[in-house]
Amino acid sequence: MSVKPVVLLVGADKGGVGKTTITRTLLDYLATRGVPVRAFDTEYPRGTLKRFHPDITEIVDITTAADQIKILDTLTTSEVKVSVVDVRAGALLDTLKTFTDVGFFDLVREGEFNFILFHVIGPSVASLEEIAEVMPYTRSDHYFVMKNFINETSFFDWQPEIQKGYFKLVKDAEELTIPKLNEMAYEQAELAGIPFSTFVANKNAQGQNANYSLVLRGYVRTWLAQITAEYDRIRLVDRLAGKNVSA
């Protein structure tokens, strides 16, 4: 049984909500679960994701036809079935429109490809408006809201009635909670420029023993474990393999 190629978009219509951090945890998770994945870093030209996962990441300019082709045309030819696209902040809607224009979503509807959207949002009501704009492109079984608690801000600003209004088009939208990571821990991992799990294992990019803080590694370990539990909970690996995951 051959697995359908799947595109997983990680996007946010606002900067600063921790989108690339989430993509990094996703790549880490898939590596741990033995799922081959290739990643596209759309923060052209310098990239923000490639630094951490250089072997599997390619920097692309998603606004150019050439790079759109690079992503989509290789879906059927690549041996790697899972393609993660870390969409540049503010470019989510445009990217979804582009994918529509080139017929990608037609092919999804026809069953050629699978599609998953991780919509990273911040705690403000503006995020709810983003969700409403993204709604037309999504179905409930492939749309996931990632609530990233980067500043420990409460997401309770959302009045239940308002929230229900935005979500009425997508029944039972799955929400994932990305807890806050201590800033010092985040910074040290960031500076190290390696995948999170490599940092936790106290190794550097070359696989040699490093000298990172025991305490900060502990914070990242706990944080990563909580996120892993969330990815396990939504049965992400099964979804990427195209298996039917009933609620």
Place this chain on the structure above:
Amino acid sequence: MADLSYAIIVASLHGRTGKTLLARVIAEYFMLSGEMPYIFDTDPVDHRLLTLFPHTTRVVDLPQVPHQMTLFDTLAKASRESRIVDLTHRSFGQFFDLMRQTDFIAEARARGVEPVILYIPDRRRDSFEAGVALGQRFPDSAFVVVENAFLGEPRDSVRSGDAYRALKAHDLRLLVPTLAPDITEALDEPSLSLSEFMRRPLSHGDAERLPEYLRRARAELRTWLLAIFQGVHRITLAVDGDLAPVADPRYSSAG
């Protein structure tokens, strides 16, 4: 064993159980053996150990992440000096959560640092329950139940509980005998070095000049310290014993 050191954590669920005094006596034990242990005083307000051992004590305020780093990163480091943590009851939960979170036990042992938890239950039921939970939470760390005789035995209702019995039956123990209150008070004198006190025998001339009750006090203090020092020594032997490699049969004493 070369380069093997201890990370000794003196802890209790509640305050006023004799942690600081015990931590001090253990520090003096190592000093008497010629070592200079590194001491962590986790009470930033009433940092008595800093006052007693200003040159070898570090005060850490556990709610602060950089202090957590100083503490745990140092505790797990390979070093000939042993480390002693006087864990204020206010930071009891946070400290052991961090210990779990950082996988401290495994990392420390991988570097030749043996963690030893010295837990002091008091008279309350929850202190026994917390002790049992702590020992179970860290099965790879040496765990010692401290009996501070000063605290006395708890009520019958506590003594009939499972947690009390479990701690009572625990094999690794340290008894802190009672000490007369006026002598305990004398220990508050910061300039009194207990290891010096133990090293210097009472000269005949000194003994003659001291009034009876002071002579008795000196003797009682020495007896008390000796009892605890011997207890600590037995614990280190037990901890080391657990680590001793299995004897190589090729080198048996036969012939």
